[in-house]
Amino acid sequence: MFKVEHRDPKKIMTLSRLGSFHQSKLSFLRSFIREFKNWKFERNIFDLSDQGYGSAVYSVNNGERTYSLVCFANELKSDERSDRVIATKWDAAFVLHDGVPTQSDLDRLRENVPKQEVGRVSYKELTLSRANKSVRIFDHVIQRLAAGMQPDSKLVNEVGYLYRTTAVYGSGKFGLADRYRIKDRPEICGPFRLEMMLVYLVRQFTFDQVNHIAKCKNPQKAVELSHDIARNLGIGNSTGLGMAPFIVNHPTLLHNWIFSREEALRQIRQIENVNTEDFEFFKSCFDRSKKNINSWITESEYQNEKIEQLKQDLKKLDNDLFPKLDSKQKHLWNTIYNYVELNLSDEGVEYVVSMMMEPYDSIIEPLVAKMSSEEDQHFDIPGEKKVSELLSIVENHYSKFLDINFETKESVANFWFISKNKEEPRIANRYEENGSDLEQPLAIARDIANLYKKLKSSNQSSTVAEFLLLNQDIRHVVRRCFIVENFPYSEIQDNTIDENLVPIDMLRLKLSFFGAQKFDPRSDKWLRINMYQGAPLIHELNSSDDTWMYDLV
């Protein structure tokens, strides 16, 4: 029987490969829209001044439960506007409330939500965020609408959003509900679903706000933003290093994300007879998606090289593979996969893998439900195991780390720390900055190599419990060994403190699972992305098509 294995974690979990992942049918934005399709939407409060400042409440209900987005729009001087995490004021602040907020909830939230990290919310709130206007287009859109015209579509498309969030918080931060309180709700079983809900509703607020301001400016002449232009606008997001440690600190969650992708690919490659309609659907998504790549604008040399490589890869498919491909052949997907793995760059391979999922709801949907994780269930170290068993796990799963020479300055050049100013993760050069004695436990490769040395010189028949009594300094990686044994995609197979580390590869991995598009690195440590660009508007949701992201204008 024809059998395809999962791809080797040692190959897939390298940063260059993970940093080439693209959105797919598994992405959280898309699975959220599929879940959200038949929900009822209401704008309960819309109390904005003529200039657009004030508050608004939007509620969504699935027949059993209601969630409400509470928005506060504030006046902000242009010199106060900053996307940096050190900012203390924003154009707008948002919170997703569990249920419909009472007046006293609203009063409490008005006092706290605009303050973000220094405010305090409660277990009745689920996610918290803030956003700044895109100065380039916000005023332009209002002026045009007030004058009875639609905005310049070229300018609007170039930016792609009216507002850009600079953080979306969840799971117990700043008083928000702990995950354990809500995790069993079926409608939010996918990871980050509440964050996705908040961002989608914020997008609607941005449209309502510009329409409202334009109308107030010129009640007689103003027109509303056209649906076609609005649909092509998403919500921007500036993302920094905070996301990078997240994927190291949530190993089983990371495994579940990657494993879902790998399992989907395995099942698809194993299909013996591919339906003509399924192949045609893949081709149509592929063709529609190509124009998105041309609208992907960035000043980053690193990203532009990757985009160029991707374009060449796709040309290769169009010129060399597709014309010669017998679409009736057995195991068609496997043939395509083998070709791309052999002939394309990492960008191209992962792009095609995402596309191959498009025809297969029946494969993808059950996997979406398995993308969350209970990290605590895998936390305990099995102290009764033998040192020899632990040694063999290290040799099997971390062989790559054992070849790195950690005596060189380059291999340990960086260290991760938590900034005192904003309590956010940062990375710095160990030889140029102070603070490496307060290093976070994110140098997994180095610490595994250290563990290996100690294991080699220990009594192999001792228990891990006995070994740990003398070696608590590497306890954090001993725990990871027993996780990776059962969750092979839980570990990044690269040295995360190497001189040549590109942290945005770690961000891109996470953001691709979010479903973000148009990665625009602004340095090697932060980037901008766009979420929900092309997504159906609220009134279009229940007739929407899951491939909306390929229809950008």
Place this chain on the structure above:
Amino acid sequence: MRTSSEIETISKRASRAAGFTWGVSEEVGKCIKSLELYQISGLENLNDYLKQIKNVEPKGPKKIEHKNSLKEGNFCPIYTGVALMDASNRVMELKTLSIQSIDFPILLIPFLNRISYKIGKMIQVKFDEIEILLNLNNYISSNSDLRKKILKSTERLTINVIENEDTFDANVWDSLYKLSSETFVEESESYHHY
């Protein structure tokens, strides 16, 4: 109100700052979170303990025995908890353990509760006048109100692994079984199930 996630993070970071390794500090974060979920004063005990060890080296057991004592000073509840948890099979094997002189014994409770879950047996803990029953990391019951309790140390702490036994009389079982059998249906000769 502070969230569980905040309690775990702050306990972990504070423990690291007090000199515990990251791996041990991760254990502390989980344990303090668990104590606070049971409304036992984990944070207050931890805060006082971390202050106490500012200039001293905390000590844990080098081996888990029936009787555990140090030549000098008191056991650290964190290192002791971690060592017991790693050696939970040994705890099950020994069944009864005593620990001579341990600081902040309340901090040991969540570690023992996790052991109870790992070995699938209830654990009874006694120190001073306090008796605590730990059941598979699911509940904690005590003869004393632990909600505001801060206990700096105890001279002797005992741990008993309780064998799984029925809590009811056999007659009670028989009586209930008889009643439950009234939901059964008599099988007639016409049914032939193989």
